Amino acid sequence: MENIYDVAVIGAGPAGITAAIYLKRAELNCCIIEKEMPGGQINKSSVVENYPGFTEISGPDLAEKFYEQINNLDIKQIYKEVLEIENQKEYKIIKFKNNEFIKAKNIILAVGRSPKKLNNNSDRLQGKGISFCSLCDGNLYKNEDVSIVGAGNSALEESLYLADICKTVTIINRSSSLKGDKILISRANKRSNIKVINNAQIKEFIDKDGILDSINIKVNDDIKNLKTKACFIFIGYEPATKFLKNLEILDEKGYIRVDEQKRTSIKGIYAAGDVVKKDAFQIVTATSDGALAAVSCIKDMKEV
Numbered sequence: 321m322e323n324i325y326d327v328a329v330i331g332a333g334p335a336g337i338t339a340a341i342y343l344k345r346a347e348l349n350c351c352i353i354e355k356e357m358p359g360g361q362i363n364k365s366s367v368v369e370n371y372p373g374f375t376e377i378s379g380p381d382l383a384e385k386f387y388e389q390i391n392n393l394d395i396k397q398i399y400k401e402v403l404e405i406e407n408q409k410e411y412k413i414i415k416f417k418n419n420e421f422i423k424a425k426n427i428i429l430a431v432g433r434s435p436k437k438l439n440n441n442s443d444r445l446q447g448k449g450i451s452f453c454s455l456c457d458g459n460l461y462k463n464e465d466v467s468i469v470g471a472g473n474s475a476l477e478e479s480l481y482l483a484d485i486c487k488t489v490t491i492i493n494r495s496s497s498l499k500g501d502k503i504l505i506s507r508a509n510k511r512s513n514i515k516v517i518n519n520a521q522i523k524e525f526i527d528k529d530g531i532l533d534s535i536n537i538k539v540n541d542d543i544k545n546l547k548t549k550a551c552f553i554f555i556g557y558e559p560a561t562k563f564l565k566n567l568e569i570l571d572e573k574g575y576i577r578v579d580e581q582k583r584t585s586i587k588g589i590y591a592a593g594d595v596v597k598k599d600a601f602q603i604v605t606a607t608s609d610g611a612l613a614a615v616s617c618i619k620d621m622k623e624v
């Protein structure tokens with residue numbers, strides 16, 4: 321039998337999970353599709369302190385709670401990467417590898433963002449000292465000297481997490497001051513094993529036998545060599561929308577254009593969460609978007 325859904329939600333981060341909860345409670349035939357694991361980016365957050373209802377909770381624990389909720393509601397989950405979407409007259413065709421596909425009358429895109437990479441040929445050392453997830457890899461560097469590239473909230477939160485495990489954490493900051501929330505900057509400043517190098521530019525990652533050993537950094541006009549066992553990179557994110565280029569719903573930076581109710585310019589396609597341009601890329605804004613997108617979709621289906 322062909323797999324045809326009323327609504328397919330793509331992405332099981334906070335936005336997609338919220339949308340799926342609203343759709344299922346409206347008794348629609350829906351599914352949620354995820355290429356990695358439920359919870360999305362929050363799986364990479366060491367601690368969340370700004371999501372109401374939880375004074376302090378680890379990202380993976382919060383992801384687990386979201387996951388429990390979609391399981392309890394018996395929401396159909398498909399663990400595959402979506403490679404393309406074709407907008408046909410009656411259905412949207414959602415394509416996976418090996419020519420597999422499903423059909424849906426409506427789609428909510430909640431595919432979030434992925435971390436930006438540095439241009440300094442850092443790829444070759446990924447998993448060999450260079451990491452984008454302190455929660456995943458921090459424990460490998462217990463009592464060692466590590467570094468972080470970035471100066472925003474993610475970089476600060478993760479430097480505080482690493483400071484509990486590692487000997488020293490050096491924040492390499494391109495600008496002249498840190499940019500995150502004041503509460504996080506003040507906590508980082510109080511930690512004796514967190515150092516900040518401002519006005520610093522990464523010039524080169526240096527390896528020893530294929531493993532990161534040090535970094536050459538340009539500070540003002542001087543080149544300094546910083547010994548480091550690991551370098552965690554938090555320099556921002558880009559929307560995970562390369563597979564949607566054929567749909568013409570993206571802005572010049574790759575974010576999905578939506579109206580206030582999260583409708584795109586294509587009938588039956590909605591978008592929610594970090595994949596939509598906004599001022600605060602957070603769990604609360606993602607869940608709010610997910611609810612709005614689902615409500616719009618439910619409303620539009622009733623009007624057909």
Ligand SMILES: Cc1cc2nc3c(=O)[nH]c(=O)nc-3n(C[C@H](O)[C@H](O)[C@H](O)COP(=O)(O)OP(=O)(O)OC[C@H]3O[C@@H](n4cnc5c(N)ncnc54)[C@H](O)[C@@H]3O)c2cc1C
Pocket residue numbers: 330331332333334335336353354355356357358359360361362364365366367368369370371400401402403430431432433474477478560563592593594595601602603604606
């Ligand atoms: C280190 C770190 C710390 C953070 N700390 C906080 C915090 O303390 N508080 C806070 O509010 N926010 C925090 N955030 C931000 C928060 O995690 C995001 O704003 C939120 O997760 C966005 O939710 P989303 O559902 O829009 O996207 P995401 O969480 O990015 O989820 C998108 C999902 O879509 C999936 N996907 C993408 N492309 C495809 C495809 N083609 N096919 C199938 N699946 C696909 C991805 O695998 C992912 O699971 C943090 C983020 C990071 C990285």
